[in-house]
Amino acid sequence: xxxxPIHEIRRAVVLLSGGLDSATTLAIARAAGFDCYCLxxxxxxxxxxxxxxxxxxxxxxxxxxxxxxxxxxxQFGGSALTDSSISVPxxxxxxxxxxxxxxxxxxxxxxxxxxxxxxxxxxxxxVGVNAVDYSGYPDCRPDYIAAFEMMANLATKxxxxxxxxxxxxxxxxxxxxxxxxxxxxxxxDYALTVSCYKADSLGxxxxxxxxxxxxxxxxxxxxxxxxxxYAV
Amino acid sequence: xxxxPIHEIRRAVVLLSGGLDSATTLAIARAAGFDCYCLxxxxxxxxxxxxxxxxxxxxxxxxxxxxxxxxxxxQFGGSALTDSSISVPxxxxxxxxxxxxxxxxxxxxxxxxxxxxxxxxxxxxxVGVNAVDYSGYPDCRPDYIAAFEMMANLATKxxxxxxxxxxxxxxxxxxxxxxxxxxxxxxxDYALTVSCYKADSLGxxxxxxxxxxxxxxxxxxxxxxxxxxYAV
Numbered sequence: 233x234x235x236x237p238i239h240e241i242r243r244a245v246v247l248l249s250g251g252l253d254s255a256t257t258l259a260i261a262r263a264a265g266f267d268c269y270c271l272x273x274x275x276x277x278x279x280x281x282x283x284x285x286x287x288x289x290x291x292x293x294x295x296x297x298x299x300x301x302x303x304x305x306x307q308f309g310g311s312a313l314t315d316s317s318i319s320v321p322x323x324x325x326x327x328x329x330x331x332x333x334x335x336x337x338x339x340x341x342x343x344x345x346x347x348x349x350x351x352x353x354x355x356x357x358x359v360g361v362n363a364v365d366y367s368g369y370p371d372c373r374p375d376y377i378a379a380f381e382m383m384a385n386l387a388t389k390x391x392x393x394x395x396x397x398x399x400x401x402x403x404x405x406x407x408x409x410x411x412x413x414x415x416x417x418x419x420x421d422y423a424l425t426v427s428c429y430k431a432d433s434l435g436x437x438x439x440x441x442x443x444x445x446x447x448x449x450x451x452x453x454x455x456x457x458x459x460x461x462y463a464v
Numbered sequence: 465x466x467x468x469p470i471h472e473i474r475r476a477v478v479l480l481s482g483g484l485d486s487a488t489t490l491a492i493a494r495a496a497g498f499d500c501y502c503l504x505x506x507x508x509x510x511x512x513x514x515x516x517x518x519x520x521x522x523x524x525x526x527x528x529x530x531x532x533x534x535x536x537x538x539q540f541g542g543s544a545l546t547d548s549s550i551s552v553p554x555x556x557x558x559x560x561x562x563x564x565x566x567x568x569x570x571x572x573x574x575x576x577x578x579x580x581x582x583x584x585x586x587x588x589x590x591v592g593v594n595a596v597d598y599s600g601y602p603d604c605r606p607d608y609i610a611a612f613e614m615m616a617n618l619a620t621k622x623x624x625x626x627x628x629x630x631x632x633x634x635x636x637x638x639x640x641x642x643x644x645x646x647x648x649x650x651x652x653d654y655a656l657t658v659s660c661y662k663a664d665s666l667g668x669x670x671x672x673x674x675x676x677x678x679x680x681x682x683x684x685x686x687x688x689x690x691x692x693x694y695a696v
Contacts, residue, residue: 304533308583336579339619343575347568351540370624379615386608387571 243267243354244400245345248298250285251427252447253360253403256415258293260402261358263418269352270298271345275337276306281435285426292421301344305334322430322440338371342380342399350388355397357384362403362411377401408450416456423459436463475499475586476632477577480530482517483659484679485592485635488647490525492634493590495650501584502530503577507569508538513667517658524653533576537566554662554672570603574612574631582620587629589616594635594643609633640682648688655691668695 244266248254261268272286283300290298338361345357361372370376381399385391403411415422427447428437437444439462451458476498480486493500504518515532522530570593577589593604602608613631617623635643647654659679660669669676671694683690 299539301536301539303535305579307531307533308580334579335582335621336575336619339615340572340575340579343568343572347537347566347572348540350567370621371619373618376615376618379611379618383571383608383611383615386605386611387568387603389567389602392602 242356243269243296243349243352244356244358245349245352245354246270246295246358247341247345247360248272248286248290248295249360250282250287250289250425251360251443252408252415252422252425252450253362253411254286255289255293255420255422255425256411256418257358257360257400257402258289258295259415259418259420261356261400262293266356266358268293268295268358269348269354270295271341271348272298272300273303273305273341273344274300275303275334277334281426281428281431281433285424285435288424292424299348303340303344305337305340308335321442322438324442324445336371338369338376339380342384346384346387346397349397350390353390355390355395356400357397358400358402360403361401362406362408372404374401374404377404407453408446409453412450412454412456416454421459423461427460432463434461436461438463474588475501475528475581475584476588476590477581477584477586478502478527478590479573479577479592480504480518480522480527481592482514482519482521482657483592483675484640484647484654484657484682485594485643486518487521487525487592487652487654487657488643488650489590489592489632489634490521490527491647491650491652493588493632494525498588498590500525500527500590501580501586502527503573503580504530504532505535505537505573505576506532507535507566509566511658511661511663513658513660513663513665517656517667520656524656531580535572535576537569537572540567553674554670556674556677568603570601570608571612574616578616578619578629581629582622585622587622587627588632589629590632590634592635593633594638594640604636606633606636609636639685640678641685644682644686644688648686653691655693659692664695666693668693670695 244261246258246261246268248270270290384397426435427443429441429443430438437460476493478490478493478500480502502522609631616629658667659675661673661675662670669692
């Protein structure tokens with residue numbers, strides 16, 4: 233029991249991509265007792281099968297509500313995930329920030345989660361950034377998440393009224409194998425999830441993009457059977 | 465001259481609503497020598513005449529480019545500006561956070577400006593938050609802007625590579641009268657701007673909402689003729 237009555241509501245906004253990490257994050261939020269309001273984005277990504285997956289994942293894991301918000305990040309370009317003139321790399325994970333990085337994506341998505349959380353009276357936002365992403369994407373690092381939380385706590389009417397908002401990133405220091413073990417223990421059906429940057433319209437994975445490689449290696453390292461539908 | 469070659473580009477993203485404050489902010493950014501890329505949002509606001517105004521203002525003040533991004537903040541509700549079931553107050557400015565506050569609006573808009581700035585190679589974002597808004601909206605306060613800037617400098621690929629991003633809020637400690645004097649000196653044609661929360665389709669102002677009251681009082685205090693088109 234919290235002293236803060238707003239916390240009694242126990243509503244959380246969960247960013248849900250339809251991939252492995254966010255599905256696990258939703259399962260963790262549910263296991264912690266939150267009523268979960270899932271938010272997905274149609275942001276012009278190539279891998280639109282993710283969105284179909286997000287609908288199935290939200291339902292399977294008992295979300296209270298799931299919204300898919302249209303957001304034209306593709307109009308800014310600058311990423312292989314939203315700009316068809318930039319190729320998705322398939323030759324293995326390289327050092328440095330990959331071309332699949334979408335400018336300010338997590339900041340934009342967390343901001344919209346913040347807007348919805350304020351309307352819902354929720355003071356908890358869950359996001360599935362993790363230690364593997366950490367090596368490549370700047371907006372997956374712990375100090376970034378901490379800075380977003382600090383900003384969010386100055387941004388809103390609820391913050392002014394004294395209710396602390398927490399950005400939960402429960403995967404942040406886990407490896408892909410740790411995440412898969414955790415999700416499997418919570419009953420996540422990873423066959424529903426799509427991680428591939430180049431998934432076909434049936435949700436089948438290419439097996440060679442960075443996301444597929446990290447996922448496949450994760451199942452192997454976790455000792456969990458890989459239920460991914462591969463196209464080849 | 466900066467030591468940082470990225471700053472030589474002198475591109476700035478300017479958040480432009482079509483109102484008095486953002487028009488003045490754009491004029492300030494232009495006077496400082498920036499090539500200005502203006503970003504406006506169709507976010508389900510009642511006062512859509514603002515958007516028509518933003519097109520005229522961007523053109524009149526020599527913006528390089530102007531984009532109007534669709535963003536369905538109205539789907540979250542929670543504000544008199546986006547939810548038709550909540551009335552816009554017309555009985556005078558009251559203490560506290562008004563019902564015209566849109567949850568996390570500035571955070572969402574600054575986040576999208578951050579995304580565009582990264583693609584443009586810009587390290588400067590201008591936003592027209594000000595001392596008058598400060599009294600009511602949490603996301604117009606100086607400590608909020610500082611926290612956003614800190615977060616932004618951890619969020620992006622450019623930040624990781626060492627280029628500092630500045631959030632310029634040149635109006636933040638100005639009164640409405642100061643803003644009007646400053647803009648008038650820079651040649652802003654305020655007849656093009658629309659501030660009213662309830663402007664009609666021709667851009668004519670109601671004269672009685674909070675925004676109209678602050679604007680009208682500002683012109684009077686500045687000793688500048690008020691060019692606003694009032695409906696009554």
